[in-house]
Amino acid sequence: MVLKVFFPSCCSSAESGILVGRWLSEQNSAVILAVVHFPFIPVQVKQYLSEVQRVTKVSLSVLGSWSNSKQETEENLSKFLEDLGTIFSHEPWIQISKEGNSKFWSCSTLQKHSNNPKEEEVILIYYDQRKVMLSHLHPPLDTATSTDHDASKLSAIFHTVAKSKILFMTDRYDDGPIKLTHWQSDGVEASIIVELMKQASVPACLALCLLLDLLNTFPWCFCRVLKFWPLSFLWSKLSTCEQLGHRLQHLQVISSNKKAQTQTQFMRKANIFVSLLIDVALGILLMSWLYRKNRIGHLADTLIPVADHVAEELQDLLQWLMGAPAGLKMNRALDQVLGRFFLYHIHLWISYIHLMSPFIEMILWYVGLSACLGLTVALCILSDIIALLTFHIYCFYVYGARLYCLKIYGLSSLWRLFRGKKWNVLRQRVDSCSYDLDQLFIGTLLFTILLFLLPTTALYYLVFTLLRLLVVIVQGLIHLLVDLIDSLPLYSILLRLCRSYRLAAGVKFRVLEQQDGKPLRLLMQINPLSYGSVVQTYRLPTYSCYPKDSWTSLCKKLFLGELIYPWKHKGEKQD
Structure with a gap:
């Protein structure tokens, strides 16, 4: 059976000592976490490992010995290794030592307590302990390319390194009976700077928390007022109010005192914070x-002439x-009749615009001041302004659609009358029915009137439906932009761009040296998550719009004259 030894590359220059790590018996693998330097007291090493194991819930043990030939002679070291194998009775006992002037290390196993020792084939795998420690391994999205068994093997290695965080708090510069070497051993100065920055940022964090608490208590009082009828109706219809409510929920998530328990919760909070920050920054630039x-x-000054020009174009269209x-x-x-009816509405709209000028x-x-709340709020206000300025087009569309729909359903009912059918409202089906001569005469008369009036009504309906769809497309593009800003996981994308190893999708192995009679030496490298997978995994949920009807259903509604709303808000029930 092949023995796989995962050795941290940061320990290649460590002093001679013993190897501390975790033994994965189901995989016949050993994950080396640190090197304990000579001299040391075995009892203290055992006590320290038991304490770390109690805190981290990871079974750590002494797996073997580490020999740096530059500092120790092989004769003295081999004698000392025999004594260590007696004290730390781990099977197999892993021995790693340097081969002369080679830049690689040899790895062998020793089984002292076995009656029938077997020579195992060893694969020495170097890995970057810092990257594995800080990275988060994601489950495979495509099950066709990766099995769950392989993913569990990798997750066990990543889990071992990540859970051993307390082990990395002790390094060779600390005063104590145990001297360790691991990925943080050469970063003590940087760690001190980070700790000083954390201490200096405490007052700023307290001030920010107080501000967020005030913002967190204000929405509850404000939302109670908005539950009354006029304000609740406006709140549900204006996209600006919906966006403000969505951002208030984001502020509540950020200001929550509950600590993120998992990596997903932390990434969600970080993505929301960065999204809010960039949204407000873009809004201030716009303002x-x-x-x-x-x-x-x-x-x-240009708004009134544009409104007059649009009204004139509509008047010319009606003429x-x-x-x-x-x-x-x-x-x-x-x-x-229809033309004068619509011309009168345009006249009322022009009078209203000039009254508000x-x-x-x-x-x-x-309205421009509201851009300080974020670019998305400004875009939602723009969408609402477009809806208010084109309200007369919406009214024209509703009038034309209702009149056209009435005639379509009237013609379909009268067509069933000629065939001796009728619609059963209770059973929701078409049943047979016998009609007398008077009913057939009235039906024929009404069918003829509706049929000859249908082209005129259909023409007005077609024109105003196209105008309405043009406005809807403009508003839909604005809502798509708002949805993009709200849902895009900017922090995860920046993390993937700057620290790609933090979001790991798997690993790949590169052969460093392969010789007959010697262990195979591999280098484990982290495969970063693709940008598409990052967006798919950490995409933020939004309130925003998505298509309500399929293309077939939309064309059917257009043909029958039913009112269409091509998008709806998430959380609404489908009609």
């Missing part, structure tokens, strides 16, 4: 751009529809 060179005033559009022969009476600059001034 500074708006208030520079009086861009708010220029925007207010075209009231004539002979594309040479089509329409019902003149119905055409004139003195206050538009002031409204835009205060």
Whole structure:
């Protein structure tokens, strides 16, 4: 059976001593964690390992010996190894020593307590202990390329190194009976700097926590007021209110005193914090751009002419529809009634815009201040402004759709009358029915009227549906951008870009040296998680919109004249 020894590359220059680690019997593997230097007292080593094992719940033991030929002679060391094999009775006893001037180390096993010692084939695997310690191994997304058994082997190695954190708090520079070498042995100065920065950041963290507590208590009082009818209706319809509620939930998650128990919870909090930070930074940049060179005033001055131009274009469109559009022969009476009805609404809308024109600059001034809450809030306000400015188009679409839908359902009901059928409301099915002569005459008359009035109604419905879909597409693009900013795991992406080993998808092995009669030497390298997998794994949940209907259902609703809302908020029930 092949014996696999995972040896940390940071211990290659360590002084001679014993190897401390964990033995994985089910895998016939040994994970070396640290080197204990000579001289030491065996009793103290056992006491220290038992204390570490009690805290970390990881079974640590002395697995073998480490010999640095530069400092010790082989004769004295071999005698000492026999005594160590008696004191620390681990089978097999691993012996790692340097081979002359070679840059690699030899590895052999010793079985003193076995009656039939077997020569095992040894594979010495070097690994970067710091990267394995700080990385988080993700389960494989594609089960076709990796089995659960292989993933469990890797997770056992990563789990051993990660859970042995308390072992790495002692290094060769500490005053104590045990001198260790591991991945933190050469970083004492950097560790001191980090600890000083942590101590200096305590007042800033306390101030931030107090501020978040105030923001955390304010929404509860505010949400109680919003439960009443007028405000609750506006809160559910305006995307700005939905986005503010979503961001308040994020603030509650960040300001929570509950410590993250798992890596996933920590990454979620970090992603939310970075998302909020970048969102607010982009919003402040937008606000500074708006208030520079009086861009708010220029925007207010151009808003009224643009609204007038849109109204004029709609009037010209209605005048075209009231004539002979594309040479089509329409019902003149119905055409004139619908055209004047819609022209009157446009006249009311123009009057409303001109009535609000003195206050538009002031409204835009205060709306621009909301950008300090984040770019997503500013985009949601823009979406709501577009919805308010195109409210007359929405009304035209609703009027046309209801009238068209009424005629479609009327024609379908009258068509069933000619075939001797009727719709059974109780059983929700079409049943046979006998009609008398008067009913057939009235049905034929109504069917003829609706059929000849349908082209005029369908033309108005088609035009205003296209205008409505144009507005919906613009709002949908804005909502997609808001959803991208809200859900994108920016911290995870930055971590993947700067410290790719922190998000591990697996490992790969590179052959360092392979010679007959000598152990195979491999280098274990971490395979980072792909960017697509990072986004898929750590994507933040959002309130935002997603398609409500399929393309088939959407086309069916358009044909029947039913009102369409191409997106809906997450959490709403499907109709």
